[in-house]
Amino acid sequence: MDTMLIKSGAQLHGTVETSGAKNAALPILFSTLLAEGEHQFDNVPVLKDIESTANLLESLGCTSQRSGHTFKVQVTKLKSFEAHYDLVRKMRASILCLGPILAKYGEAVVSLPGGCAIGTRPIDLHLDAMKAMGAEIQLKDGYVLAKAKKLKGTTIFFEKTTVGGTENLLMAATLAEGTTTIENAAKEPEIVDLANYLIKMGAKISGHGTSIIKIEGVQKLSPAKHAIMADRIEAGTLLIAGAITGGDVTVTKCQPHDLDALINKMRESGFKIDIKENSMRVHPLSSWDGVDVTTAPHPLFPTDLQAQFMALMTVAKGASVVTETVFENRFMHVTELMRLGADITPKSQVAVVRGKPGGLSAAPVMATDLRASASLVLAGLVAKGETQVSRIYHLDRGYEGLESKLSKLGAKVKRAQ
Ligand code: EPZ
Numbered sequence: 001m002d003t004m005l006i007k008s009g010a011q012l013h014g015t016v017e018t019s020g021a022k023n024a025a026l027p028i029l030f031s032t033l034l035a036e037g038e039h040q041f042d043n044v045p046v047l048k049d050i051e052s053t054a055n056l057l058e059s060l061g062c063t064s065q066r067s068g069h070t071f072k073v074q075v076t077k078l079k080s081f082e083a084h085y086d087l088v089r090k091m092r093a094s095i096l097c098l099g100p101i102l103a104k105y106g107e108a109v110v111s112l113p114g115g116c117a118i119g120t121r122p123i124d125l126h127l128d129a130m131k132a133m134g135a136e137i138q139l140k141d142g143y144v145l146a147k148a149k150k151l152k153g154t155t156i157f158f159e160k161t162t163v164g165g166t167e168n169l170l171m172a173a174t175l176a177e178g179t180t181t182i183e184n185a186a187k188e189p190e191i192v193d194l195a196n197y198l199i200k201m202g203a204k205i206s207g208h209g210t211s212i213i214k215i216e217g218v219q220k221l222s223p224a225k226h227a228i229m230a231d232r233i234e235a236g237t238l239l240i241a242g243a244i245t246g247g248d249v250t251v252t253k254c255q256p257h258d259l260d261a262l263i264n265k266m267r268e269s270g271f272k273i274d275i276k277e278n279s280m281r282v283h284p285l286s287s288w289d290g291v292d293v294t295t296a297p298h299p300l301f302p303t304d305l306q307a308q309f310m311a312l313m314t315v316a317k318g319a320s321v322v323t324e325t326v327f328e329n330r331f332m333h334v335t336e337l338m339r340l341g342a343d344i345t346p347k348s349q350v351a352v353v354r355g356k357p358g359g360l361s362a363a364p365v366m367a368t369d370l371r372a373s374a375s376l377v378l379a380g381l382v383a384k385g386e387t388q389v390s391r392i393y394h395l396d397r398g399y400e401g402l403e404s405k406l407s408k409l410g411a412k413v414k415r416a417q
Contacts, residue, residue, distance in 0.1 A: 004392040004403060006380030007412035008362065011284065012247035014409045018235040018254040019045040019400040020069065020228035023304075024190040026093045027167040028197050028228065029053045032073045033060070033100035034174060035201050037223035044071035044228055045400040048393075052091040056083055060097070075223070078105060085111035085142060091397075092116060095123055096164060098146060099172035102135060108146045112139070117369040119327040125165040129156045133169075133176060153178030153217055161186050161297040166213070167194055173215035174203040182213040188298040189258045193229040200224035232258040233304045234399060235280070237374050240308050241406060242282045243271055244315065245381050249409055250281040261301040265293055265309065269316060288312075290320035290355040297326070307333040307375035314342035315382055316355035323350050333372035336365040340376075340383045362387040370398045377402065381411055388416075 020043035030053070032039040044050060044066070054064045054073075061079035065072050081101050088094040092113035101108035115121050127137050127144065133156075135148040153176045156169055166186040171194075173180035185191070187209055195208030201224050204216035235254035242249025243266060256263065256275040263273050263280065269291045272283040290313050295303040303326035313320035314337055324330045334346045341361050343354040362385030367373035373395040380387030392415070395402060403413045 002390060002392060003416045004377060004389045004395070005414050005416050006377060006387045006389065008380070008382050008384050008387070010245060010381070010410045010412055012242050012245045012249050012381070012406070012409035012411055015250045015252055016238050016405050016409055017252050018230045018238070019043070021190055021193070021231035022047055022049055022398045023188075023233070024193040025050060025228045026053055027096050027171070027190070027194045028226065029057065029073065030096040030100055031171050031194060031198060031201070032057070032062070032075050032223065033078070033097060034104050034171060035221040035223045036075045036077065039073045039075070039223040040225040041071045042227040043069050045069070045231065047400055048397045049091050049093065052087065052094070056087045056094050056097065059084060059087060081105055081107050082109040083111055088113055092121055093164065095126065096168055096171070098126065098144065099130070099168035102130065102146045102148055103151055103172040103175040106147065106149055108144070110144045110146070112142050112144060117332050117372075118330045123164070125158055125160060125162045126168045129158070129165060129169045130172065132156055133172065133180065151176035153180040153215070155181045155183060157183040158185065163188050163191065166191055170195060170205070170208075170213060170215065171198065173217065174198055174205070174221060176217040178217055180215045180217070182215075183211065185211050185213045186297055187211060189229060189232060189255070197224065197226045200226060230254045233302065235259065236262045236302070236305045237308050237378070237399070238405065239266070239273075239280060239282050240312050241378055241381060241409070241411070243285070243288070244312050244378050246284050246286055247409070248282070248284050250279055252279040254278060254280065256280040261299060262305055262309070265291055265301065269312075287357050288316050290316040290318035290353065292321040294323040295326050303327060303330060304371050306330060307371045308378055310334070310351065310353060311337065311375045311378040313353045313355055314344065314379065315357055315359060317357055318355055320353040320355060321350060322353060325349060332368040333375040336372070336376055337379055339363045339365050340379050340387065342379070361385055364388040364390065367391045367394045370394050374399065374402070377406075377413070
């Protein structure tokens with residue numbers, strides 16, 4: 001089902017549950033390669049990217065079973081150390097198998113992930129850091145060939161904050177000889193969730209969630225059990241869905257303090273937002289102000305919510321300057337929002353949005369990447385008429401049943417060929 005039809009006019013009301021976090025589940029599933037035996041996870045979202053990860057683990061010789069949101073992975077001695085291009089090209093995060101395989105088995109062959117719609121997505125920082133730990137790294141025929149008898153602990157300084165780089169090195173360092181210090185480490189909550197699982201497996205880690213993480217290498221790790229944290233990007237997307245329709249929506253099973261930057265921006269725009277331990281509620285508002293936003297590594301405004309927040313700004317009162325500092329090409333949603341009548345002037349990393357309350361009208365638009373798709377669905381909720389979003393399969397990579405969650409809140413959304 002390739003298209004989503006969204007009719008405008010509904011003010012969303014009610015309560016909606018957040019699913020498990022894609023960007024925590026992916027590194028955690030790859031971390032199972034560090035320890036043979038059966039690993040068990042709860043709150044694992046049903047997503048295409050999880051399926052792709054299971055396929056990659058199976059290609060290495062692992063098995064996995066899903067029952068509802070419980071996911072088990074059995075890891076035995078790998079039959080292959082190669083992550084094939086056909087699998088990696090479907091999901092760039094597959095590069096996160098490099099650190100675990102290299103640390104556990106001393107050799108790894110992983111296809112270069114290649115770029116995607118939002119940018120070239122290089123992995124130079126991952127590879128430089130592994131070389132610093134004593135790995136021999138070769139690039140050949142589109143693959144990374146990595147070898148290391150035993151990785152050596154050292155101090156890694158990331159000149160650029162990288163979530164994946166921090167995760168790959170965090171996993172690799174757990175079985176290295178000696179202590180590794182990662183400086184300028186990414187502080188995303190998903191990294192904390194990964195570290196928490198590694199510690200359950202027996203890893204010795206401190207400082208996770210801050211910019212300096214220390215890992216003391218151990219001989220062996222053992223499989224464990226873990227519940228994946230809530231998906232803060234999905235939670236933020238659902239909160240914006242309530243806001244943009246002038247509705248009254250409570251998002252539950254989430255961690256609002258992971259979203260302070262978004263909540264502060266929405267309050268600055270005029271929204272009343274109540275937060276409790278595991279839920280947050282946006283109250284009805286008939287008009288809100290345009291506010292400026294700049295994306296940056298956690299705890300600042302998440303790049304993964306930039307497209308969704310821009311949709312909210314297209315129907316705000318006044319202008320909003322949106323600055324994207326993390327990825328070089330993350331304005332693919334701009335031209336599609338303009339097709340719906342939004343007034344946006346994009347200039348490389350900055351887009352000026354001139355808000356027009358009630359100013360959007362339905363048109364056929366096309367999704368280009370995961371978060372751009374979400375942005376178009378949100379805009380479709382208030383674009384007069386019925387908006388048709390094609391290539392909606394991008395959404396299925398990162399949102400579990402978004403249309404049924406929105407329908408339960410009163411939205412008129414459905415899938416069509
Ligand atoms: C993770 O991607 C997330 N993906 C992304 O979410 C998220 O947008 C991103 O972090 C930033 O928060 C997963 O967790 C699976 P980075 P990642 O390494 O690790 C540059 C979504 O929508 N860089 O922090 O790839 C890179 O080009 C996805 O769920 C290098 O230059 O992001 C980018 O400009 C999209 N060299 C910046 O750093 C490197 O070796 C941040 O990238 C690595 C990264």
